[in-house]
Amino acid sequence: MLSIQLTCPHCHAVKACFAGSGKLSPFREKENLFLELMQCAICHEGIVAKIKHGAVDNAQRLSRDQQPSEYSLVDHWPKRLEAEIPTHIPDNVKSYYLQGVDCSSRKSFDAAGAVFRKTLEAALRALPSSGSGTLAKRIGSLPEEVGVTISMKKWAEEIRLLGNDAVHEEAPFTEKEAAQLQLFTKLFLVYAFTLPGMLSDHKQTEAVT
Ligand SMILES: [Zn+2]
Known part of the structure; x- marks a missing residue:
C-alpha cells in the first residue's frame, strides 16, 4: 500500500x-x-x-x-486554505489573527474566541486612545479619524464576547459565536488599518507620478 x-x-x-x-x-x-x-x-x-x-x-x-x-x-x-489576511496590520496583530483562524479551523472555538479578542486588544493598543472598559466600549469610543464606522461600533455592542471582559466565562463559545467574532475582527482590521493604509499608499504613488 x-x-x-x-x-x-x-x-x-x-x-x-x-x-x-x-x-x-x-x-x-x-x-x-x-x-x-x-x-x-x-x-x-x-x-x-x-x-x-x-x-x-x-x-x-x-x-x-x-x-x-x-x-x-x-x-x-483539498489543499489547506490560507486565511485571507487584511493587509497593513501590525505584525503581532497578524500573528494573533492567524492563530485565531487556525483554532477555528480545528474547531477549538473557545481558543479561537480568546485569540480573536486578543487580536482586537492588540489592534486597539496600536490605535489612538480608545478609552477604557470592555472591548465593545473601547471600540465604541474610538475617535472618528480611525475610520471604524458607526455600524461597526454598534455591532461590537451586540457581540457577547466583546461586551464581557470575563473570557473565562462558564458558557463555552459556540461555533457561530467564534465565526461571528472572526468576521467582526476581520472587518475591524480592514476599517482600522487596511483602508487607511491603502489610501496612504495611493497618495504616495500619486505624489511620485
Ligand atoms: Zn488529518
Missing part, C-alpha cells in the same frame, strides 16, 4: 501519514498519471492524490512498506 507524509488539510497535523486505498485509478495513462484516495491516519479525513509512476523533479516520493516507491506525488486536493 502506498503512503506519504503530508500536512493534513483537515486537521492540520504536520507530517501526518496518509495511506492509499490500494486502488490507483488511471487518470492519463499515456503520461503515467493516476488518482488515488488517501486517508489521514490522525483524523481519518481523505484527500485525492494525483500520482505519477516515475520520478518527478521536486515531487515527494510515495512509500511502499516504508521503502521509497516508484511513484511520486504530483498534486493533491
Whole structure:
C-alpha cells in the first residue's frame, strides 16, 4: 500500500501519514498519471492524490512498506486554505489573527474566541486612545479619524464576547459565536488599518507620478 507524509488539510497535523486505498485509478495513462484516495491516519479525513509512476523533479516520493516507491506525488486536493489576511496590520496583530483562524479551523472555538479578542486588544493598543472598559466600549469610543464606522461600533455592542471582559466565562463559545467574532475582527482590521493604509499608499504613488 502506498503512503506519504503530508500536512493534513483537515486537521492540520504536520507530517501526518496518509495511506492509499490500494486502488490507483488511471487518470492519463499515456503520461503515467493516476488518482488515488488517501486517508489521514490522525483524523481519518481523505484527500485525492494525483500520482505519477516515475520520478518527478521536486515531487515527494510515495512509500511502499516504508521503502521509497516508484511513484511520486504530483498534486493533491483539498489543499489547506490560507486565511485571507487584511493587509497593513501590525505584525503581532497578524500573528494573533492567524492563530485565531487556525483554532477555528480545528474547531477549538473557545481558543479561537480568546485569540480573536486578543487580536482586537492588540489592534486597539496600536490605535489612538480608545478609552477604557470592555472591548465593545473601547471600540465604541474610538475617535472618528480611525475610520471604524458607526455600524461597526454598534455591532461590537451586540457581540457577547466583546461586551464581557470575563473570557473565562462558564458558557463555552459556540461555533457561530467564534465565526461571528472572526468576521467582526476581520472587518475591524480592514476599517482600522487596511483602508487607511491603502489610501496612504495611493497618495504616495500619486505624489511620485
Ligand atoms: Zn488529518
